[in-house]
Amino acid sequence: MDPWESPVERAIREAQERGEFDNLPGAGKPLRGIGASDVDDPDWWVKGLVQREQLDMTGAMPPAIALRKERQTFPESLLDLRTEESVRAVLEDFNRRVKLDRLRPAVGAMPPLIAPTVDVEDMVGQWRRLREERAEQARAERARAAAAAEVSPGAGTSRAGRRGRAAWIGRLLGRS
Incomplete structure (x- = not known):
C-alpha cells in the first residue's frame, strides 16, 4: 500500500480486492472500435458516434452538397x-439559397462546387402529376x-347481406 494513495486509487484497489471487477462482460477482449484500421483513419471515433447515435450529418456538409442532396428529393x-x-x-x-451559395468565395485550389437551380415550372408540373397519381391510387x-366490404361474408354493410343473415337466423329459429 502506497502511503500517498489518492482516495480514487484506494477505492479502485478496495473494489479489486472485493472482486467487483471479476467476470465483467468483455473481460480480456479487445475494445470495440479500436484496431489496426483505426490507425489509418483519425476520425474513427466520430464516424462510430454518428453511426451509433444515428445522427443526421447534413448540417456538417458543405452547403453546395447539402443543396444538391435537397434538389434530389424534389x-x-x-x-x-x-x-x-x-x-x-x-x-x-x-433557387435563392443556391444563388447565395454561389456568391461564397472559393477556398483552396479546387474549383468551387456549384449546386444547380431548379426549373420552377417544370417542377410544379411534376408535382401536379405526382399529386394526381397519388389521388388516383x-x-x-x-x-x-368498398368492393371487398360488399363481397366479403359477415361484412354486414350491405342491405342484401343483412337480409340474407336475418333470413338464415329466422330459419334457424324455425320462423320462416
Missing part, C-alpha cells in the same frame, strides 16, 4: 404541400376496400 418531398403557390415558394427559396384503394 418533387417527392413537396407532395405534402397543398397549393401550387406553396410549392413555388419552396422552389424559389431553394387513393381512389382505387378506396374502391377496392
Whole structure:
C-alpha cells in the first residue's frame, strides 16, 4: 500500500480486492472500435458516434452538397404541400439559397462546387402529376376496400347481406 494513495486509487484497489471487477462482460477482449484500421483513419471515433447515435450529418456538409442532396428529393418531398403557390415558394427559396451559395468565395485550389437551380415550372408540373397519381391510387384503394366490404361474408354493410343473415337466423329459429 502506497502511503500517498489518492482516495480514487484506494477505492479502485478496495473494489479489486472485493472482486467487483471479476467476470465483467468483455473481460480480456479487445475494445470495440479500436484496431489496426483505426490507425489509418483519425476520425474513427466520430464516424462510430454518428453511426451509433444515428445522427443526421447534413448540417456538417458543405452547403453546395447539402443543396444538391435537397434538389434530389424534389418533387417527392413537396407532395405534402397543398397549393401550387406553396410549392413555388419552396422552389424559389431553394433557387435563392443556391444563388447565395454561389456568391461564397472559393477556398483552396479546387474549383468551387456549384449546386444547380431548379426549373420552377417544370417542377410544379411534376408535382401536379405526382399529386394526381397519388389521388388516383387513393381512389382505387378506396374502391377496392368498398368492393371487398360488399363481397366479403359477415361484412354486414350491405342491405342484401343483412337480409340474407336475418333470413338464415329466422330459419334457424324455425320462423320462416
